[in-house]
Amino acid sequence: MYIRKCRRKNDGKVRDYWQLVESYRTERGPRQRVVAYLGAVEESVRLGVMRAAKGDRVHQKRLFEEVEPEWVEVDTRGVRVERVRDFGGPWLGLQMLEMLGLGEFLHCVMPRGREEIEWPVMAQVLILAHLCDPSSELHVAEHVYERTALVDLLGVSCDKVNDDRLYRALDMLLPHKADLEKRLKERLGELFELEYDILLYDITSTYFEGECASNEQAKRGYSRDHRPDCKQVCIGLVVSKTGMPLGYEVFSGNRSDVTTVEEIVDTIEEKYGTSDRIWVVDRGMVSQDNIDYLKNGNRRYILGTPKSRMKAFESKLLEDGWESIREGLEVKLCPSPDGAEEMFILCRSKDRQEKEKAIHERFEKRIEEGLKLITESCRKRRQKPVDVARRIGKLLGRNTRAEGLFNVDVRTREDGGAEIVWSKVEAWREWSKLSEGCYLLRSNIMDWSAEDLWKAYIQLTQAEAAFRIHKQDLSIRPVWHQKKERVQAHILVCFLAYVLWKTLGQLCRKAGLGDEPRKVFEELSQVRTVDVVLPTKSGMEIRRRCVAEPTKHQLILLQHLGLALPKQLETCNL
Numbered sequence: 303m304y305i306r307k308c309r310r311k312n313d314g315k316v317r318d319y320w321q322l323v324e325s326y327r328t329e330r331g332p333r334q335r336v337v338a339y340l341g342a343v344e345e346s347v348r349l350g351v352m353r354a355a356k357g358d359r360v361h362q363k364r365l366f367e368e369v370e371p372e373w374v375e376v377d378t379r380g381v382r383v384e385r386v387r388d389f390g391g392p393w394l395g396l397q398m399l400e401m402l403g404l405g406e407f408l409h410c411v412m413p414r415g416r417e418e419i420e421w422p423v424m425a426q427v428l429i430l431a432h433l434c435d436p437s438s439e440l441h442v443a444e445h446v447y448e449r450t451a452l453v454d455l456l457g458v459s460c461d462k463v464n465d466d467r468l469y470r471a472l473d474m475l476l477p478h479k480a481d482l483e484k485r486l487k488e489r490l491g492e493l494f495e496l497e498y499d500i501l502l503y504d505i506t507s508t509y510f511e512g513e514c515a516s517n518e519q520a521k522r523g524y525s526r527d528h529r530p531d532c533k534q535v536c537i538g539l540v541v542s543k544t545g546m547p548l549g550y551e552v553f554s555g556n557r558s559d560v561t562t563v564e565e566i567v568d569t570i571e572e573k574y575g576t577s578d579r580i581w582v583v584d585r586g587m588v589s590q591d592n593i594d595y596l597k598n599g600n601r602r603y604i605l606g607t608p609k610s611r612m613k614a615f616e617s618k619l620l621e622d623g624w625e626s627i628r629e630g631l632e633v634k635l636c637p638s639p640d641g642a643e644e645m646f647i648l649c650r651s652k653d654r655q656e657k658e659k660a661i662h663e664r665f666e667k668r669i670e671e672g673l674k675l676i677t678e679s680c681r682k683r684r685q686k687p688v689d690v691a692r693r694i695g696k697l698l699g700r701n702t703r704a705e706g707l708f709n710v711d712v713r714t715r716e717d718g719g720a721e722i723v724w725s726k727v728e729a730w731r732e733w734s735k736l737s738e739g740c741y742l743l744r745s746n747i748m749d750w751s752a753e754d755l756w757k758a759y760i761q762l763t764q765a766e767a768a769f770r771i772h773k774q775d776l777s778i779r780p781v782w783h784q785k786k787e788r789v790q791a792h793i794l795v796c797f798l799a800y801v802l803w804k805t806l807g808q809l810c811r812k813a814g815l816g817d818e819p820r821k822v823f824e825e826l827s828q829v830r831t832v833d834v835v836l837p838t839k840s841g842m843e844i845r846r847r848c849v850a851e852p853t854k855h856q857l858i859l860l861q862h863l864g865l866a867l868p869k870q871l872e873t874c875n876l
Contacts, residue, residue, distance in 0.1 A: 380837035390829030424471035436777030472791035504765035521555035545764035655739025665704035684719030
């Protein structure tokens with residue numbers, strides 16, 4: 303093997319680059335092949351590589367020590383920095399990728415074809431870009447990639463990253479969704495000793511910009527984003543009790559929540575087996591069919607229960623026997639009223655009571671003022687009873703939290719006009735006062751205390767927090783893609799970015815930095831790379847790509863996380 307010099311013209315300047323070349327014999331004579339592209343390396347490195355290529359067994363530590371340093375005079379007046387790039391966020395994300403073995407796994411499962419840039423590398427571009435600066439593939443290609451150090455970390459030049467290549471990377475990534483979920487579940491469990499004995503399931507929606515005519519899942523339905531004017535899809539997410547994602551499914555935008563439970567449970571059990579898990583589900587997805595399904599499969603569950611069922615426990619609300627969990631929160635176990643092998647958990651929160659009381663008072667005031675205005679308008683001029691009834695219906699519909707308090711009767715006067723007679727239902731008020739701040743859970747776990755059942759259910763906030771991170775930090779909404787497969791691939795990239803986010807959260811937790819990585823990520827994202835340019839007396843310029851020195855606070859965070867920033871980076875010559 304030997305070192306070969308080659309020249310390239312770049313930006314009007316001729317630059318020397320070096321290759322490590324191997325010579326070998328074939329039936330048609332001697333041939334050469336490039337073993338490695340060394341780039342624009344200095345003389346000491348070239349000599350060391352030449353010595354290694356010739357088989358010199360000098361210890362690696364002494365490989366370059368015998369080379370005399372080359373001294374040059376630098377014009378300090380011309381020293382400058384160029385090419386400032388965001389480094390901390392992409393570098394931190396890449397550390398999480400390597401820790402999870404995600405890059406290596408993608409190289410194993412994504413086939414190698416005739417592509418110029420390997421698809422696993424482009425998939426990493428998508429994931430890291432979405433973690434650091436969530437945006438469209440076009441924006442990543444035209445703006446995000448070139449202003450970050452991803453070009454140095456991944457070794458792909460800016461001109462090789464375009465929207466078409468990123469779109470195709472989405473297409474190549476999507477078929478491996480199930481394998482990725484399994485791999486991540488196993489690896490996360492190994493790294494952080496996670497337990498998957500309690501699974502939390504919740505559902506959200508994300509809306510589209512555009513018609514999405516070719517996507518049969520894009521439908522209008524109940525919008526949690528308050529965008530009923532847009533089509534949407536629903537996303538069901540399963541997480542552990544620490545919020546670590548286990549898997550997700552995409553449903554049509556008009557899919558009712560209660561119809562997704564059976565499908566999601568079957569999907570998780572098909573992937574990971576039917577071990578003894580506890581399913582925790584919000585009350586919006588509870589139906590008798592779902593309860594029967596869980597029971598028939600001998601599955602354990604803790605379910606939120608509609609408040610309408612609380613009427614059956616009115617006497618229990620008045621009795622003693624409440625167990626205090628913390629200040630302002632009490633719980634009580636109650637047997638099932640129908641004798642089934644189930645326990646109901648009554649929960650009473652003082653903070654929630656004050657909140658609901660204020661809501662009821664506000665809605666009561668609105669309805670009362672509205673009824674007074676309608677009554678006065680009926681007195682001043684004759685109106686049709688049907689029109690007045692419609693106005694009252696709209697008023698009550700806008701203030702549903704207190705509509706049960708009012709008994710309204712629209713009558714016809716002798717002159718054919720409408721008049722209103724209304725009163726307040728004191729029985730409704732009494733029940734409202736009794737049940738304010740109370741909510742109801744149910745479970746078929748008979749050997750747990752009320753406190754244990756409540757603590758397990760309250761972990762459902764981890765799933766809600768996951769949706770907030772997806773929507774606020776990772777910008778899963780709105781979706782600009784129109785095709786079904788591209789939409790699902792976009793959601794998969796968001797899911798993988800969320801896994802990196804939670805991995806950093808677990809590292810922060812182990813390091814005593816809390817389990818919320820937002821501040822840590824924002825702080826370390828401020829680290830930059832710069833090119834330091836040193837003009838010499840001979841007219842040559844020495845260029846070094848350096849990582850900015852971290853601040854004292856950043857250094858403390860890195861020490862706690864067990865990470866160390868590199869001092870310099872190799873320039874990308876692809």
